[in-house]
Amino acid sequence: MSLLETRNLTKSFGRMVAVDHVDLTIADGQLTAVIGPNGAGKTTLFDVITGRLRPTAGRITFRGQDITGLPSHAIVSRGIARSFQVTNVFPELTVADNFRVAVLSTRRFAGRHGVRGSAARAPAEVARLLREMGLQSYAELPCAVLSHADQRLVDIGLALAGCPHLLLLDEPTAGMGPAETVAMTHLIRHLAQHERLTVVLTEHDMQVVFALAERVVVMHQGRIIADGAPAVVRDDPLVRAAYLGQ
Amino acid sequence: MSEPVYRYLGARAALRRAMVGGVIAAAGLALVPAVVSPFQLLFATEMLIQCLFALAFNLLFGITGLLSFGQAAYFGVGGYLAALALVHGWTGILGVLLLSTVGAALAGLVLGYCCVRLNEIYFAMLTLAFGQMLYAGAWQWAEVTGGSDGILGVPRPPLRLLGLTLPLDTGLAFYVLVATVVLLATLFLWGVATSPFGLMLRAIREKPERAEFVGIPVHRYRLAAFVLSAACTGLAGALVVLLGHTATPEMLFWTKSAEPVMMSLLGGAKVFLGPALGVLVYAWLKEWLSSRLVDYWMLVMGLIVVGCGLFFRGGLCGALVVWWSARLAQRMSYVSTRDPQPDQIVRADGSS
Numbered sequence: 181m182s183l184l185e186t187r188n189l190t191k192s193f194g195r196m197v198a199v200d201h202v203d204l205t206i207a208d209g210q211l212t213a214v215i216g217p218n219g220a221g222k223t224t225l226f227d228v229i230t231g232r233l234r235p236t237a238g239r240i241t242f243r244g245q246d247i248t249g250l251p252s253h254a255i256v257s258r259g260i261a262r263s264f265q266v267t268n269v270f271p272e273l274t275v276a277d278n279f280r281v282a283v284l285s286t287r288r289f290a291g292r293h294g295v296r297g298s299a300a301r302a303p304a305e306v307a308r309l310l311r312e313m314g315l316q317s318y319a320e321l322p323c324a325v326l327s328h329a330d331q332r333l334v335d336i337g338l339a340l341a342g343c344p345h346l347l348l349l350d351e352p353t354a355g356m357g358p359a360e361t362v363a364m365t366h367l368i369r370h371l372a373q374h375e376r377l378t379v380v381l382t383e384h385d386m387q388v389v390f391a392l393a394e395r396v397v398v399m400h401q402g403r404i405i406a407d408g409a410p411a412v413v414r415d416d417p418l419v420r421a422a423y424l425g426q
Numbered sequence: 427m428s429e430p431v432y433r434y435l436g437a438r439a440a441l442r443r444a445m446v447g448g449v450i451a452a453a454g455l456a457l458v459p460a461v462v463s464p465f466q467l468l469f470a471t472e473m474l475i476q477c478l479f480a481l482a483f484n485l486l487f488g489i490t491g492l493l494s495f496g497q498a499a500y501f502g503v504g505g506y507l508a509a510l511a512l513v514h515g516w517t518g519i520l521g522v523l524l525l526s527t528v529g530a531a532l533a534g535l536v537l538g539y540c541c542v543r544l545n546e547i548y549f550a551m552l553t554l555a556f557g558q559m560l561y562a563g564a565w566q567w568a569e570v571t572g573g574s575d576g577i578l579g580v581p582r583p584p585l586r587l588l589g590l591t592l593p594l595d596t597g598l599a600f601y602v603l604v605a606t607v608v609l610l611a612t613l614f615l616w617g618v619a620t621s622p623f624g625l626m627l628r629a630i631r632e633k634p635e636r637a638e639f640v641g642i643p644v645h646r647y648r649l650a651a652f653v654l655s656a657a658c659t660g661l662a663g664a665l666v667v668l669l670g671h672t673a674t675p676e677m678l679f680w681t682k683s684a685e686p687v688m689m690s691l692l693g694g695a696k697v698f699l700g701p702a703l704g705v706l707v708y709a710w711l712k713e714w715l716s717s718r719l720v721d722y723w724m725l726v727m728g729l730i731v732v733g734c735g736l737f738f739r740g741g742l743c744g745a746l747v748v749w750w751s752a753r754l755a756q757r758m759s760y761v762s763t764r765d766p767q768p769d770q771i772v773r774a775d776g777s778s
Contacts, residue, residue, distance in 0.1 A: 230639065256641040268639075270632040272696075273625075277434045281629040282640040284622050302622075320433065338640050 183208045183346055183378050184229070184260075189238035191221075191228050198224040200402035201238070206346070211372045212380045213393035213410075217423060220399040222382040223265060226348050230262050231255045243345065253285075261339035262348040267331045269338065271324035278323055278334050279309045282341030305341065313337045313367075329360040333367075340371070347371065349381040353388055365391055390414075398422065432628055432696065440620035444613055451612075455605040464597050468669075471601045473705055474608045475665045476689070480701035481615050482658035483686035488695030489619055490651040491631025492542070495550040495683050496557025497659055499537065500530040502564065502678030504660025509577040509673035510570070517583045519594070523607065523664050530660020531653050538652030542645050545634065554680060561678040576674035580667055594668075604665055611658050612702075618654060619698055627651055688731045694741025703743055 184206040191199040198221045206212060214222050227233040229240055231252040240248045247255055270278050283305040310316045313333045318326060323334055332352070339347055352368065353361045365388050371377045372392075383389050389396065389410070396413040398406040400422040406413050413419055435443065458470050479501060486492045504526035511522050537556045541549055564571045571577065584593045585603060594600045618624055630637045630644055638644050667673045676682065685708070686701065692711075693704025711730065715723035734741060 232635075232639075251643070252638045253641050253643045256639055262639060264636075264639075268633060268636045270629050270636065272432060272632055273628060274433050277432070277625060278629075280434055280622075281625055281637070281642075285626060285637075285641040338636070342641055 182206065183243060185241040186229070187239045187241070189225075189228060189240065190236045191224055191233055192236045197402050199228055199235075202399075202402075202404055204397065204404065206378060206380060208345075209372075209376060209378055210394055211368075211378075211392055212395045212397060213389045214380060214382045214397045214399060215384075215386075215389055216399035219401075221402040222399055223350055224402075225399070226262060226350055226382070229255075230260060230348065256342065256344075259342070259345035260348065261342055261344035261346070263332075263335045263339050263350060263352065265350040265354060267328065267335050269323045269331050269334045272322055274320050274322055275315050275326070275334055276306055276310065276319040279306045279337055279341055282338045283309070285342075309337045309341060312340070329356055329363075332356070332364070336367070340375075340377075344377070346378045346380065349379065351382055351384065353383065353385055361385065361388065364388075368392055434625050435620050437621075440617070443620075444616055447616075448609065448613055451609055455609065458605075459598055459601060467597050467601050471597070471604050471669060472666075473709060474604050475662050475669065476685070476705045476709075477702040478608045478611055478665070479659060479662040480686040480689045480693075480705050481612055481699075482655050482662065484690050484695055484698075484701045485615055485618065485627075485651055485655045485658070487687070487690055488697075488700065489624060489631065490627040490648060491634075492648060492652070493546070493550045493687070494541075494553045494652075494655070495680070495687070496537075496553035496555070497655075497686055498678050498680065498682035499553075499557040499560045500534055500656040500659040501663040501666075501682060502560060502673075502675075503533045504530040504663030505667040505673045505677045506564065506571060506577070506663075507660070508664035508667045509580045512580045512583070512667075513577060517586075519583055519585050519603075519668070520587070522668075523661060526664035527657045527661045530663065531657035533660075534653045534656025535649070538649050538656065542648035542652055554683070557678065557680055557683055561675055561680070564675040564678050571675075572673075574675060576672055576676075578672050580671045580673065582668050582671065600669070604669070607661070607665065611661055615654075615658060616698060623647070623650075688727070690741070691731055691734045692741055694743030694745075694747075696740060697743035697747055700741050700743035704741065707742065 182205045184204075186202055186204045189199055189202040189204070190197065200221070202225060214225065216222055224233065228235045231247075231250055231254070234249055238248070239246060242255075242258060242260060245258070247258060247260075270281065273281065280302060283302050310319050313336070315330065315333060315337070318330065323331060326334065336349070336352070339349075349368065353364050356364060368379060368381065369392060372379050381392070393410055395408065396406075396410045397404055398413060398416070398419050405422060406416045406419045455474075459467055462470060479497075483494060483497045486494045486497075507529040508522050508526045511525055516522055516525075537553075541552045541556070544552055564576075565573055567573075582594050582600070584591050586592075592599065594603055619627075626637070626642050626647055629640075630642065630647060634644050663677060666677070689704035689708045690701040691704070692707045693702065694700030711727060712723065715726050719726060738745065740747070
């Protein structure tokens, strides 16, 4: 079953076309990596899907509903969550409060619980996120003092708070050391397999991509130039040309 | 790090603190008339109203992260509504206070709707523009507002409550009314600030865009904060008119909007009662400076506020909180277990 579908999705800034007629179907439960050289349009694609940018043309369908042009908070509350390339947390709030904000806001609008129900469930949800991210011992520390890798975990925890159907991770291992990268890879695999989350990630680290992805989509100059199983994509001549130059 | 860190209290702890704080504050306020002269009591009444004004402003500034530079608009709307109602024969003082609160909230809803989409300097400029528009309106629409004179001779009717009629024409009686209203409104603002809604507002202050991406409708939440802030500001405006028996265009002037900004910066915008402390510090500084530097006191006051903004970001309360914070020591000892290399460990003080 397809979870997310984009048809003819286009975003241009003046004459620069950042996302060029992208047709992308994400199946339920599939772990997809979107790769491509810098400036290929990966982040712009995420921005358009999550309502941060309005598409110039095309449609986005999520779980059978048209979500094109909705504000971001409405898209999030329908079950699409994302993390950011630059770590994006609430620095002066404690780690627990970061999660509390996300739990209270997404639960309220997801319609799965009433307002009262959501408030009553919040402490258990916050505890679950702290446990899942391994951040229990830092729960009462302000986020600003955490290391980069730990802030990244808070960032992903914020995205997971609403129990999303689809998780978009924008370069989850950017700026991390080797050990942290391995830990993050394990975490993403755990989320995909045990939490039954559909994950789409962009990544520059090819080891991470080939360790995780069931499907690889290659973008170049705003277009999808290859799409398929990792082994097939790796040997695609077009992909090699895009990465290595003509 | 010189900023106090906010930690969500939860409903029970917030309620407990509100009750304890409310009782202590009520006892303190009840003591004031016993120890000060009648003239000083008048001054204390004025200070209390200023506190409400500053705390209402700070719901937007310190908690939601929106610098409103036109808070005088709602102060003035509340004040003029009270004055108009009273000179046209309203006699129920609680009804008048309610009218001012609701009227200012409605003004906040309309003007805030236009402002909350904007960020930072654009938000500040638009609120300033709306404030100055209302100021010009109060000048020009002389048939209703009295133009440059304002509305003079506003009566202060007695308070009718539960079949009792309590005259408010003594300084003491009016002080009791103001202290009660300000205390209740402050407890209300405390409730807002410590509720889950208040936590969302703080998240919006920190990172509006991230807040949107955890599912918070940022504009709607900002507008709600704007309306609540305007409502409490309007209430303060009505109390000032009752205190001075006049409503003047100066209530709407931009210098009035600047007062709560300076008070919050002096006292500390990120601590709930910071602006209230700022009111006292501001009043004391003004008194002390203006008695020594008759013409230049504003200049020195400005320099002090600039100094606060540059070097003393948390204000007085922020400095106190950090001083007392045992968490500071805890912060210093943070070491991530996910950082295996010692050279990647970053401690709170920035050393490695």
